[in-house]
Amino acid sequence: MLIQLQDIKKTYNMGSEKIHALNGVNLSISKNEYVAIMGSSGSGKSTLMNLLGCLDRATSGNYTLTGYDTTKLGAGALAKVRNEQIGFVFQSFELLPRLNAARNVELPLIYSKGNQWRSRRKRAKEVLDRVGLKDRMYHRPNQLSGGERQRVAIARALICQPSILLADEPTGNLDSKNSESIMALFDQLYNEGQTIIMVTHEENIAAFAKRIIRMKDGQIVSDESVNGGSVH
Amino acid sequence: MRKLFAAPLRFIIFIIQSIQLALGQIWANKMRSMLTTIGIIIGVASVTAVVAAMTGLKTKVLKEFESFGANSIYLTPRVPEEGRLKNAAMRLIQFKPSEFNGVLEHCESIEYFSRMGFTGQNVRKGQRSIQNVEITGIEPSWHKIEDRSVVMGRPFTIVDKNQTGRVCLITPDVRDKLYLDYDCIGQTIVVGGRTFTIVGVVDKRIESSMFGGSGESFEIYVPYQTAYKLWQPYTMLLAASKTPELANDARAELRFYMRRIKNLKPGDPDTFRIDVIQQVVNRFNQLSMVMTAVAAGIVGISLLVGGVGIMNIMLVSVSERTREIGLRKAVGARPAAILLQFLVEAVMLCLMGGLLGILFGQVFTMGISKIPNANLDLSYIPAWAVSVSFGFSALVGVTFGMFPAIKASQLDPIEALRHE
Numbered sequence: 001m002l003i004q005l006q007d008i009k010k011t012y013n014m015g016s017e018k019i020h021a022l023n024g025v026n027l028s029i030s031k032n033e034y035v036a037i038m039g040s041s042g043s044g045k046s047t048l049m050n051l052l053g054c055l056d057r058a059t060s061g062n063y064t065l066t067g068y069d070t071t072k073l074g075a076g077a078l079a080k081v082r083n084e085q086i087g088f089v090f091q092s093f094e095l096l097p098r099l100n101a102a103r104n105v106e107l108p109l110i111y112s113k114g115n116q117w118r119s120r121r122k123r124a125k126e127v128l129d130r131v132g133l134k135d136r137m138y139h140r141p142n143q144l145s146g147g148e149r150q151r152v153a154i155a156r157a158l159i160c161q162p163s164i165l166l167a168d169e170p171t172g173n174l175d176s177k178n179s180e181s182i183m184a185l186f187d188q189l190y191n192e193g194q195t196i197i198m199v200t201h202e203e204n205i206a207a208f209a210k211r212i213i214r215m216k217d218g219q220i221v222s223d224e225s226v227n228g229g230s231v232h
Numbered sequence: 233m234r235k236l237f238a239a240p241l242r243f244i245i246f247i248i249q250s251i252q253l254a255l256g257q258i259w260a261n262k263m264r265s266m267l268t269t270i271g272i273i274i275g276v277a278s279v280t281a282v283v284a285a286m287t288g289l290k291t292k293v294l295k296e297f298e299s300f301g302a303n304s305i306y307l308t309p310r311v312p313e314e315g316r317l318k319n320a321a322m323r324l325i326q327f328k329p330s331e332f333n334g335v336l337e338h339c340e341s342i343e344y345f346s347r348m349g350f351t352g353q354n355v356r357k358g359q360r361s362i363q364n365v366e367i368t369g370i371e372p373s374w375h376k377i378e379d380r381s382v383v384m385g386r387p388f389t390i391v392d393k394n395q396t397g398r399v400c401l402i403t404p405d406v407r408d409k410l411y412l413d414y415d416c417i418g419q420t421i422v423v424g425g426r427t428f429t430i431v432g433v434v435d436k437r438i439e440s441s442m443f444g445g446s447g448e449s450f451e452i453y454v455p456y457q458t459a460y461k462l463w464q465p466y467t468m469l470l471a472a473s474k475t476p477e478l479a480n481d482a483r484a485e486l487r488f489y490m491r492r493i494k495n496l497k498p499g500d501p502d503t504f505r506i507d508v509i510q511q512v513v514n515r516f517n518q519l520s521m522v523m524t525a526v527a528a529g530i531v532g533i534s535l536l537v538g539g540v541g542i543m544n545i546m547l548v549s550v551s552e553r554t555r556e557i558g559l560r561k562a563v564g565a566r567p568a569a570i571l572l573q574f575l576v577e578a579v580m581l582c583l584m585g586g587l588l589g590i591l592f593g594q595v596f597t598m599g600i601s602k603i604p605n606a607n608l609d610l611s612y613i614p615a616w617a618v619s620v621s622f623g624f625s626a627l628v629g630v631t632f633g634m635f636p637a638i639k640a641s642q643l644d645p646i647e648a649l650r651h652e
Contacts, residue, residue: 083564
C-alpha cells in the first residue's frame with residue numbers, strides 16, 4: 001500500500017472555537033492509482049491534500065507513506081519526504097519568473113540528496129521531453145502559454161521521480177482546450193505507471209480519474225471507482 | 233573516499249548555488265541593492281580612510297624617530313629626587329671623561345659610544361660673528377651612531393682625538409652666516425677665543441616641521457677631548473647597541489656599570505638617566521594602535537547603520553518572495569536551506585558594499601594624502617584593514633541578515649503559497 005490514512009483528524013483553533021477540518025479520515029491508495037478528490041469549499045479536501053503532500057501534520061491519526069510513518073517527522077524530515085516522494089502541481093503553476101523552463105524544472109534537484117549537479121540539465125531535458133516541451137527549454141514562464149506553463153510545472157513535479165503526483169486544481173487557471181491537453185498528459189503519465197492524486201471541484205475533470213473520492217464536512221462521503229478502475 | 237567527501241562537497245555546491253542565486257537576486261533589483269549598500273559603502277570607506285590616515289601619520293612619526301637612530305642610548309647626569317644623594321654636589325653627579333673608559337669592556341651589547349660635551353661659545357671670522365653657538369664635543373664614533381653625513385671635507389679621526397687638535401666640523405648655515413667660501417675646508421674660525429681649522433661640513437640635523445625644527449641651524453663640532461680641555465663642558469654619553477633589539481639589554485648593562493662607577497649603594501636611586509629611543513618608539517606604537525582602533529571603532533558605528541539598511545531590505549525581500557519560499561519548501565527545501573539562501577544574499581550585499589567601500593576608501597586616501605601641511609602624505613590602507621573591512625562587512629551581513637533569514641525559514645509552506 002502506497003498511502004494509508006488511519007483516523008486522521010485535523011483541528012484548527014479559531015479563537016475559542018475549534019474547527020475540525022478533517023474529522024476521522026480513513027483512506028488507502030495503492031501504487032499506480034488515479035484518484036480525484038472532490039468536494040465543495042470547506043469540505044476538507046485542501047486540508048487532506050496538504051496532509052497527503054506532507055506540507056502539514058495531522059492533529060491525530062497515522063499517515064503511512066510507502067511504509068513509513070510520517071506522523072512524527074520534523075520540518076526537515078518532511079521536506080526530504082516532499083522532495084523525494086511527492087511532486088506538486090498547483091493551480092497557479094508557481095513557476096519562478098526569472099528562471100527559464102529548464103531551471104524551473106531543475107529546482108527540486110537543488111534540494112535533493114546526492115550530487116546530481118552534473119546530470120541535472122540532462123534530467124530536466126528528459127522530463128521536459130516527456131511533457132512535450134523539449135523545444136521550450138530556454139523560454140521564461142512569461143514567454144509560455146498557460147498550458148505550457150502547467151506542463152513545465154508537471155515536469156518539475158516529475159523530475160525527482162516521486163511516488164505520488166499531487167495536483168491541486170491543475171486546470172483551474174486554464175481554458176478548456178489547454179485543460180484537455182493537460183488531462184491527456186495525466187492519462188499518459190498514469191499509463192506509464194505514475195500514481196496521481198488530484199483535487200478538483202469540476203466533474204468533467206474528475207471524470208478522467210479512475211477513482212473518485214467525495215468529501216463533506218471533513219469526512220469521506222463516497223469512494224467509487226470509475227472508468228474501469230478498482231477501489232482497493 | 234567518495235563517501236567521505238560527499239557531504240562537504242554537497243555543502244560547497246549548495247553554497248555556490250546560493251551565491252549564484254543571491255547574485256541573480258541582487259542583479260534583478262540593481263537599483264534597490266545599490267541604494268541599500270550605500271550605508272555599508274560609506275561605513276567601510278570612512279573606516280579604511282581613517283585607518284589609512286592614522287597609519288600614514290604613524291609611519292611619518294616613526295620615520296622621524298628613526299632619524300635619531302633606533303639603537304641610540306643617551307646617558308645623562310641627573311640629581312635624584314630622593315634618598316641620600318638628593319643634595320649631592322653637582323661635581324659628584326657630573327660625568328668625568330675617564331668614567332667611561334670601561335664601557336665597551338663591561339657592556340657587551342654596546343657597539344660604539346661617544347662622549348659628548350655641550351657648551352655655548354661665540355664664533356667669529358674677521359668682522360662677522362655669531363653669538364652663543366652650540367658647540368658639541370664629539371668622538372670619532374659619533375659619526376657611526378648619528379646619521380649625519382659629512383658633505384664636504386672629512387669626519388673626525390682617532391688622530392684628532394688623540395692630539396686634542398683645534399679642528400672643527402660646521403654646518404652649512406655657520407659657513408653662510410660667516411661668509412666663508414663655499415669650499416671652506418682648511419679655513420680657520422675663532423671659537424671662544426681660540427682658532428680652529430675647519431676640516432669638514434656636516435649636514436644640519438634632520439628635523440621636520442612636526443617637531444618645530446625649522447630655520448637656521450648653527451652647530452659646530454669639535455673633538456671631545458679638545459672641548460674638555462678648554463671649557464669643561466656639560467658631558468653626557470651617546471652609545472649605540474649592536475642591534476635595536478639589544479637596546480634594552482644595553483641599557484641594563486650600562487646602568488649596572490654606571491652604578492658601580494658612581495659607587496651607588498643598593499637602595500640608592502640612580503644619579504643618571506638612560507633613555508632609549510626604541511622605548512619611545514614602542515610606547516608610540518602602542519599609543520597609535522589604540523588611537524587607530526578607537527577612531528576606526530567610532531567610524532565603524534556607521535557600519536551598523538548600514539547593517540540596519542540591509543536588514544530592512546532583506547525583510548522586504550522575504551515578504552516579496554513569500555510565494556517563492558513556499559514553493560521552494562514544497563519541492564523539498566529544508567528550513568536550513570532557505571535560511572542559508574537569505575543569509576548568503578545579505579552577506580553578498582554587504583561584501584559588495586565592502587568592496588566598493590574599500591575602493592572609495594582608496595580614493596579618499598589618495599585625496600587626504602594630497603592635503604598640504606597635514607603630514608598625511610604617507611597615508612595608505614594597510615592590508616590588515618582591507619581584510620578586517622571585508623570580515624566586518626560579512627559579519628554585519630550575518631548579524632543583520634539573520635533575523636530576516638530566520639523569518640523566511642520559519643514560514644509555513646501552506647501559508648506562504650497562499651500569500652498574495
